[in-house]
Amino acid sequence: MRIGIFGAGGMAEALGGQWSGHDVMVAARDQAKAAKISARVGTWAETARASDVILLALPAASVPEVLAAAGNLDGKVLIDCTNAVGPGAALTIPDQAVRIAAAAPGAHVVKAFNLCEVDVWRMTPPVFGGRPLAVPLCGAPEAIEVVSSLVRDLGCTPLNAGGLDRAGLMEATMAFMVGLWFDGHDAQACFPPLPA
Numbered sequence: 395m396r397i398g399i400f401g402a403g404g405m406a407e408a409l410g411g412q413w414s415g416h417d418v419m420v421a422a423r424d425q426a427k428a429a430k431i432s433a434r435v436g437t438w439a440e441t442a443r444a445s446d447v448i449l450l451a452l453p454a455a456s457v458p459e460v461l462a463a464a465g466n467l468d469g470k471v472l473i474d475c476t477n478a479v480g481p482g483a484a485l486t487i488p489d490q491a492v493r494i495a496a497a498a499p500g501a502h503v504v505k506a507f508n509l510c511e512v513d514v515w516r517m518t519p520p521v522f523g524g525r526p527l528a529v530p531l532c533g534a535p536e537a538i539e540v541v542s543s544l545v546r547d548l549g550c551t552p553l554n555a556g557g558l559d560r561a562g563l564m565e566a567t568m569a570f571m572v573g574l575w576f577d578g579h580d581a582q583a584c585f586p587p588l589p590a
């Protein structure tokens with residue numbers, strides 16, 4: 395798959411490493427950091443042109459400006475892993491994935507990979523208590539299909555979690571869970587197993 399990564403921080407490096415078997419190109423403000431993830435480095439627009447799927451591994455607030463610089467994104471699958479969580483575990487930008495879709499109306503946005511901390515995405519594979527990590531995906535079905543294959547590359551189980559209208563719930567869930575974790579609670583212990 396032709397994968398573009400916007401950003402060269404923790405999430406870019408973690409997921410880019412997992413997808414090294416693909417054709418990965420990275421765009422970032424710091425080209426030296428980008429080159430540590432892939433030998434193929436380009437501008438936002440060059441990377442967008444060379445990619446079918448683009449991971450937006452950027453601070454949530456910076457995404458609109460970067461998308462504007464990336465040019466034509468029609469037909470691209472944009473993976474939104476961003477979390478806009480501020481002090482007090484508050485959601486600072488509601489409906490981020492929907493906003494991205496509005497900024498790139500010809501693209502297909504999928505919310506994914508926002509629920510776990512970066513070190514989880516470095517695990518090969520992320521398995522807890524003998525269960526592979528499940529990764530919920532919100533977006534259009536055809537785009538979810540594409541991202542599901544990238545989830546399987548990590549050894550995780552993709553979950554079709556509905557359309558982009560559900561993405562805001564994933565974003566709010568993240569903020570809520572972060573609040574619990576920061577207060578020292580085991581958020582996972584809140585949920586019973588499926589048979590219950």
Ligand SMILES: NC(=O)c1ccc[n+]([C@@H]2O[C@H](COP(=O)([O-])OP(=O)(O)OC[C@H]3O[C@@H](n4cnc5c(N)ncnc54)[C@H](OP(=O)(O)O)[C@@H]3O)[C@@H](O)[C@H]2O)c1
Pocket residue numbers: 401402403404405406422423424427450451452453454456460475476477478507508509510511512513
């Ligand atoms: N870290 C986690 O555990 C985690 C987990 C799930 C989701 N996320 C989300 O994933 C996204 C990326 O997180 P991260 O941990 O990879 O962040 P990070 O390590 O801070 O990397 C952010 C990247 O975005 C670039 N950037 C910052 N401001 C920018 C701007 N105005 N324009 C263009 N590029 C800019 C940075 O460039 P410079 O190096 O030049 O500053 C860097 O390449 C965030 O939205 C975060 O909420 C993070």
